[in-house]
Amino acid sequence: xxxxxxxxxxxxxxxxxxxxxxxxxxxxxxxxxxxxxxxxxxxxxxxxxxxxxxxxxxxxxxxxxxxxxxxxxxxxxxxxxxxxxxxxxxxxxxxxxxxxxxxxxxxxxxxxxxxxxxxxxxxxxxxxxxxxxxxxxxxxxxxxxxxxxxxxxxxxxxxxxxxxxxxxxxxxxxxxxxxxxxxxxxxxxxxxxxxxxxxxxxxxxxxxxxxxxxxxxxxxxxxxxxxxxxxxxxxxxxxxxxxxxxxxxxxxxxxxxxxxxxxxxxxxxxxxxxxxxxxxxxxxxxxxxxxxxxxxxxxxxxxxxxxxxxxxxxxxxxxxxxxxxxxxxxxxxxxxxxxxxxxxxxxxxxxxx
Numbered sequence: 001x002x003x004x005x006x007x008x009x010x011x012x013x014x015x016x017x018x019x020x021x022x023x024x025x026x027x028x029x030x031x032x033x034x035x036x037x038x039x040x041x042x043x044x045x046x047x048x049x050x051x052x053x054x055x056x057x058x059x060x061x062x063x064x065x066x067x068x069x070x071x072x073x074x075x076x077x078x079x080x081x082x083x084x085x086x087x088x089x090x091x092x093x094x095x096x097x098x099x100x101x102x103x104x105x106x107x108x109x110x111x112x113x114x115x116x117x118x119x120x121x122x123x124x125x126x127x128x129x130x131x132x133x134x135x136x137x138x139x140x141x142x143x144x145x146x147x148x149x150x151x152x153x154x155x156x157x158x159x160x161x162x163x164x165x166x167x168x169x170x171x172x173x174x175x176x177x178x179x180x181x182x183x184x185x186x187x188x189x190x191x192x193x194x195x196x197x198x199x200x201x202x203x204x205x206x207x208x209x210x211x212x213x214x215x216x217x218x219x220x221x222x223x224x225x226x227x228x229x230x231x232x233x234x235x236x237x238x239x240x241x242x243x244x245x246x247x248x249x250x251x252x253x254x255x256x257x258x259x260x261x262x263x264x265x266x267x268x269x270x271x272x273x274x275x276x277x278x279x280x281x282x283x284x285x286x287x288x289x290x291x292x293x294x295x296x297x298x299x300x301x302x303x304x305x306x307x308x309x310x311x312x313x314x315x316x317x318x319x320x321x322x323x324x325x326x327x328x329x330x331x332x333x334x335x336x337x338x339x340x341x342x343x344x345x346x347x348x349x350x351x352x353x
Contacts, residue, residue, distance in 0.1 A: 022087030
């Protein structure tokens with residue numbers, strides 16, 4: 001049985017600039033791509049979708065508001081809503097300055113401003129962001145240290161939702177929509193949940209909303225891929241090489257993982273102790289947020305679950321060691337890692353593995 005929750009009523013015929021701002025690692029790429037694929041269906045209901053180059057969203061991210069105001073001022077009479085979808089706007093619009101500028105310009109053109117976000121439980125978000133960073137060779141501590149950094153460092157991502165979205169309470173005339181990224185709701189698909197909340201009707205006919213184009217871009221490479229990515233970056237740094245200069249650095253191990261089926265065994269860094277610690281840290285703020293915006297308990301939408309840790313600590317059997325070393329040779333070749341450093345790299349690799 002699905003959980004019913006409250007959400008604001010949105011007038012589908014009101015002239016609005018609507019910004020769906022993600023956040024990062026909350027189905028944002030999927031939602032944006034599928035909105036783009038349904039551009040014509042959206043236009044038929046009076047909605048202009050931002051261009052494939054995210055022109056308007058990028059302008060806002062760069063604090064250049066003129067293109068947005070021009071788009072509103074020149075909107076054809078057949079359209080009454082402009083829709084932007086970009087996770088790059090996540091924190092960028094959550095300031096008094098940005099929201100104030102946007103509100104003034106939309107009201108000057110006779111529009112109303114609306115913003116939406118998906119809300120994800122912190123454990124799944126932390127796991128996803130950590131895997132994403134490691135896969136792309138970004139400097140990242142081990143998983144437990146990364147969780148502690150996010151929870152306790154004021155310079156990190158703010159995923160205490162009352163705190164993150166507090167600035168919006170200063171702008172009561174801005175329509176705000178928070179949708180739980182939860183399997184407990186009637187519409188679990190995030191794209192369908194968003195268009196339904198915005199009052200948009202599915203196109204007539206059997207096909208309905210068009211599917212988005214499939215992409216490998218955000219596929220997690222699995223526990224083995226995360227191990228290989230973390231080790232590869234660490235050993236590169238120990239050879240004195242900066243992995244940031246590599247091209248396609250996130251793509252190589254991801255594609256290898258998909259080829260070998262590693263992506264089917266997803267990395268999950270939480271043991272029960274860490275899982276409980278993160279739950280306790282956010283429990284009161286999560287409950288306050290859920291009651292304020294959805295009128296239900298947090299746990300009803302994000303039920304407490306036991307940790308199911310899935311990590312890979314390296315090969316154990318000799319045959320597996322040979323296989324993984326051969327795969328690392330292939331990875332360095334495809335990354336075009338300098339020849340002069342490869343002997344040193346594999347000396348460190350063999351000492352580690």
